[in-house]
Amino acid sequence: MESKLYEIRSYLSEFSDTAGRSEFAGTYATDEIIGNPLQAFQLVKRLTINWRRIETEMRREDLWKNIEELTDTYQSFMPNHEDLHGAALALVRLQDTYNLNMSDLANGQIYGYQTHVEMTARDCLYLGKHSFNNGYYGYSIEWFEEAMIRAHREGNATASVDEILPFYHMATEIVSTFTSIFGTKSSRLKIVEGESDDYSKYQALCRGETLKTPKEEKDLRCYLTDRGHPLLILQPIKVEVLNEKPSVVMFHNLMTEYEMETYKELATPMLTRARVQTEDNSDEISKVRTSQTAWFSPQSHKVVDNINRRVEAVTGLSADMDKSHCELVQIANYGMGGHYVPHYDYLIVDRPPDERHLAPAREVAAGDRTATLMFYLSQVIRGGSTVFPRLGTKVIPEKGSAVFWYNLYRNGEGIEDTVHGACPVLMGEKWVANYWIREIGQIFNRKCSLDPNE
Ligand SMILES: O=C(O)CCC(=O)C(=O)O
Ligand SMILES: [Fe+2]
Numbered sequence: 001m002e003s004k005l006y007e008i009r010s011y012l013s014e015f016s017d018t019a020g021r022s023e024f025a026g027t028y029a030t031d032e033i034i035g036n037p038l039q040a041f042q043l044v045k046r047l048t049i050n051w052r053r054i055e056t057e058m059r060r061e062d063l064w065k066n067i068e069e070l071t072d073t074y075q076s077f078m079p080n081h082e083d084l085h086g087a088a089l090a091l092v093r094l095q096d097t098y099n100l101n102m103s104d105l106a107n108g109q110i111y112g113y114q115t116h117v118e119m120t121a122r123d124c125l126y127l128g129k130h131s132f133n134n135g136y137y138g139y140s141i142e143w144f145e146e147a148m149i150r151a152h153r154e155g156n157a158t159a160s161v162d163e164i165l166p167f168y169h170m171a172t173e174i175v176s177t178f179t180s181i182f183g184t185k186s187s188r189l190k191i192v193e194g195e196s197d198d199y200s201k202y203q204a205l206c207r208g209e210t211l212k213t214p215k216e217e218k219d220l221r222c223y224l225t226d227r228g229h230p231l232l233i234l235q236p237i238k239v240e241v242l243n244e245k246p247s248v249v250m251f252h253n254l255m256t257e258y259e260m261e262t263y264k265e266l267a268t269p270m271l272t273r274a275r276v277q278t279e280d281n282s283d284e285i286s287k288v289r290t291s292q293t294a295w296f297s298p299q300s301h302k303v304v305d306n307i308n309r310r311v312e313a314v315t316g317l318s319a320d321m322d323k324s325h326c327e328l329v330q331i332a333n334y335g336m337g338g339h340y341v342p343h344y345d346y347l348i349v350d351r352p353p354d355e356r357h358l359a360p361a362r363e364v365a366a367g368d369r370t371a372t373l374m375f376y377l378s379q380v381i382r383g384g385s386t387v388f389p390r391l392g393t394k395v396i397p398e399k400g401s402a403v404f405w406y407n408l409y410r411n412g413e414g415i416e417d418t419v420h421g422a423c424p425v426l427m428g429e430k431w432v433a434n435y436w437i438r439e440i441g442q443i444f445n446r447k448c449s450l451d452p453n454e
Helices: 002-017 029-034 037-060 067-074 081-098 102-106 121-133 137-153 161-182 197-206 257-270 302-315 353-358 361-366
Strands: 222-225 237-243 248-252 275-277 283-285 292-296 329-334 340-343 369-376 386-388 393-395 402-406 420-422 425-427 430-438
Touching: 037 081, 037 121, 081 102, 081 121, 081 137, 081 197, 102 137, 121 137, 121 161, 137 161, 197 340, 197 386, 197 393, 237 393, 248 393, 257 292, 257 302, 257 329, 257 430, 302 369, 302 402
Parallel strands: none
Antiparallel strands: 222 237, 237 248, 248 402, 275 283, 292 329, 329 430, 340 420, 369 402, 369 430, 386 393, 386 420
């Protein structure tokens, strides 16, 4: 009995040592706990593995008669093992994209940001196994090493060196086999799918490397314009050119605080895991896009109509959703490690020409996604930029501003250089609102041309 109570006590004290700290009380808590990937991992771990252990003990001893009731009430809110895997994978992805130092991370430091979390030997062992199972063999070695260091240091070791060693040996063996075959010296050897030039440039941009040449950078500028539109005469819009050709621009301060809060509130009850279209026109829960999304129409709230008018004013395009000139508003919420790997926004011309007739009729009727306008509805503490690997362009989320680009040439073909992705969220939360403007409704707004470069 005493040992069981000890277990419960240590569960509670671990909980209050991290998530329950008094300095987290208040509004800052969301970013500090949910927005911190280490905290989020710990929280999910406590509510899955640790909680399950406590629950079993309490059930066995009949310590708490209401345990069934409690479990039933909270079952649907509790994270499950899949969530824990997701949390671990998110951590590994963050580490990989941002080149995070393993020991710093285990000490609670994220990109120079000190948090109050410290990993145990068992946490490091778990993350090592997870990295290994996902093909990140080099990282798994580093986690196993860190696990052993911690196992030596911990008074009441959460994992023993004997338990860790076999995994460590297995990982080092695999890495040395690959190294001898491929001749790579990289200790962070990673053998996963999805390696491409776009992907490595995407990662480099996410890490903050500069890929644009000084010659390309010199054309970038800012200007104020009313575009001759009545809505903008009293309040011209600030446009920042992020890439000259193809054009990528940022419209600064396009949404008010109230409008952004309304969008997020409208979306929150409807958020579900992002799905992407597959080749057979169905959709599936996405691994390449880890975010939650929700859609709503102008009928949902009067602010939608106001914003749609503003989108029309700044882009010169029709955002009439009732006539399918534009898709419904899509809100996306990215949490821990949430990302979107490089992709194109166009749907129809993404298919080979002889397969385009297979696109769903409703897509064809509205035409392809001519242009994308995406609002940033939150300030992300670290990470979460939108990057265009072939343009060397990185857009750091700026709350209230929107990024805009055309996906199609005037002849209707896709602009392949617009391939873009969302960097993993490192710290904090990211919210965006997508406006995908369709081709057919723009007949009088953006004239066609046969010139393949226009
Ligand atoms: O969230 C981002 O930065 C990009 C999102 C995106 O590209 C998309 O939703 O298609
Ligand atoms: Fe996109």
